[in-house]
Amino acid sequence: MVRWDVLAAITGMALVTYACRAGGYAVLRAVRPPPWVEMVLRHLxxxxxxxxxxxxxxxxxxxxxxxxxxxxxxxxxxxxxxxxxxxxxxxxxxxxxxxx
Structure with a gap:
């Protein structure tokens, strides 16, 4: 039996994770970050x-x-x-x- 509350929680977490990753790519494509941000991302x-x-x-x-x-x-x-x-x-x- 499918628990809809669990399915909704998993789906919500997946959407939020995807939005965070896709949002980061979208922002870095549209805006050039300052040099210190590029350095942090290189070493992260x-x-x-x-x-x-x-x-x-x-x-x-x-x-x-x-x-x-x-x-x-x-x-x-x-x-x-x-x-x-x-x-x-x-x-x-x-x-x-x-x-x-």
């Missing part, structure tokens, strides 16, 4: 990545850090992001199993 993805990665690494402790090192090593060696992620997950899982 790295900041977001660090914000997403740091808490799990701190929570996982040394197995997480070793898994992150494996990801970096495999990525540098193979230039294959999928292989790097799988290797890092496997390393973290294996180290956590060994650590008990």
């Amino acid at each position: 993805p790295g900041c977001l990545f660090a914000a997403y990665v740091a808490p799990p690494l701190l929570a996982l402790g040394w197995p997480g850090w070793m898994g992150a090192a494996v990801v970096v090593g495999v990525q540098v060696a193979t230039r294959n992001m999928g292989a790097a992620i799988i290797a890092g997950i496997a390393a973290t899982w294996g180290l956590r199993v060994l650590a008990g």
Whole structure:
């Protein structure tokens, strides 16, 4: 059975997310941002990545850090992001199993 309130909430969230993304593209196409805004937008993805990665690494402790090192090593060696992620997950899982 479909819950219309849940469907409406999901649809509303999807529309708001799309409006935010499309609105940003539309504004940046119509208006040239000042240089400091361009600089912030250029560096923002790295900041977001660090914000997403740091808490799990701190929570996982040394197995997480070793898994992150494996990801970096495999990525540098193979230039294959999928292989790097799988290797890092496997390393973290294996180290956590060994650590008990």
